[in-house]
Amino acid sequence: MSGSVPTSVDVEPPPFQPRPMPPPAPTGQIRASELAARSPIAGLRHVGLGVPDLRQACAFYEGVWGLYRVADDRDVVFLGSVGSPEPYIVRLRQAHAKRVDIIAFAGRSRAAVDALAADLATSGFRLVREPGEQDTPGGGYGVRFFDLDGRLIEVSVEVRAKSFRSLEAGESVPQKLSHVVVNSTDIAATMAFYERFLGFRLSDWLTNRMAFLRCSTDHHSLAIAQRTRVSLNHISFEMRGIDEYLRGTGRLIRHGHAPAWGPGRHSAGDNTFSYFADPHGNVVEYTTELEKIVDEDAWTPRVWPGTPDYYDQWGTAGGLEDLYALDSQSEADSGLWTPAPI
Template identity: 75%
Template sequence: MTAARSALAGLRHVGLGVPDLAKATAFYEGIWGLYRVAEDTGVVFLGSVGSPEPYIIRLRQAESQRVDVISFAAKSATAVDALCESLGRAGVRIVREPGVQDSPGGGYGMRFFDVDGRLVEVSADVRPKPFRALELGESVPRKLSHVVLNSTDVHATVEWYRTHLAFRLSDWLSDRMAFLRCSEEHHCLAIAQRTKVSLNHVSFEMRGLDEYLRGTGRLVRHGHKPLWGPGRHSAGDNTFSYFADPHGNVVEYTTELERIVDEDAWQPRIWPATPEWYDQWGTAGGLEDLFALDSVTQQDSGLWVPAPI
């Protein structure tokens, strides 16, 4: 049997509400390596020189920290309409019916809440911005790689995304984190079991190993100690270096994410949650800093509340 194919093509951008827009913008536009594509009152759109996506991070001045929106690309406008119809039949709460978007790149999209109350956007026909291939040694993000979300019921959340958005299961880390894909890339979305519904991390893909390590070093030289890394995961086989942005959101530099080219032959694996599988290289050190930040992370204040823009 042919494996189920999603109407989605990948991850577009993540929108974050932040209490201090200037401080967050300085981080992402400065040492993290993005650039300002557009801005309006209280909102900044940041893109990558290596990506045709109009922007990959949106920052909005907000009273409290929250995830505003997680945006995925649909394969066509027809797919957006079909998705809206199927979600509506399933009782999913539609926040914005399909229509023309007024954000950078425009396009045709819709918004809805997932099972945990996060705002999800799906869009098509977005105008690409100019981009170029990154040069050797250029240690800035090439594109958005993936986003990981925390759930209080990982199995229910995973089932929701598989049922309603046709994500495919790539792997499990024990029974506490599932890796989901909608293209050849091992995952653009992962769901982790936690005690609060919140953002786990946002990951940015670098040009290659050298550029990934150069970027990691730049953050260190600017006084940002890695929460965990550098190292190499088992699930996805990708490298990792995790840092905290000025508001405690965890962001990751990564590269060399596994690709699944034979969709129908792929069998999801279950990786042990042990140190040698957390980090194949054994270079990342302990998880104390990452766990410490996670333990004080509050539940997302934006659940079931549409972002104002």
């Protein structure tokens, strides 16, 4: 070997090259903080599902998914989360066919519930239940109505909290209900309804096929996907952290439930994801570390591209074939424009 070896190296290491940010999304004329101030709601409470086999659904959500029974009444079971003060976050009801019974949000006050009911009624939307006292676990005061697509929506206040506790390290059960994603045949119209009456704000788009909407500091509590039918897209549950999210994903796999997509990490919302099918084909998700939006007006909504390096930042989730197959098998929701019996 000829020549001398340098005694010092002063070459700079290459800089980190982050992915470029996608373009900002077009926004409306009303400031996000104004929409937030007008909003009658403060967060997501629970989702009710009608299922053809209640025993099978309970075995999945109690025995594998990580919820626990807080009440039952004939053919209805109410399931809570260890880490949530909500009286229940999932309601299961024996039904002839799979359907979404209800999506429930927390209201801000009785006055806000009454004002929402009056606004909907004068705008021609059907109230299924006038504002009044509720007889479900936790009680409270609420109103029920159909949204633009025929989903039954509830907004309630003064609901009694149940006992809860902080999840322990390694405890891989849902901490709370994170968000619900619905399919619509007219994403713009459905989004406008939720902005106009419930005060949701746009957080991001996924191309022009999914809008992520917030009603709290969570990046999204509701998302709307453009599809050829009105139906449920998925229900998402927040885990304690990355370790617990992966432990929960592993538990589902060990019980014979292979992920339809995941584990991976989204760009819009920056949250992790593992999607599974429940026994009736409803898609449910474990997630964690969903982005927080504290300053309404400082946030810039983006139009995220639907390319692999953006819809899965980690590149670990695999292809979307199984998730698409589940979506293609779903029919229009049989519960549209039909009030749930309870």
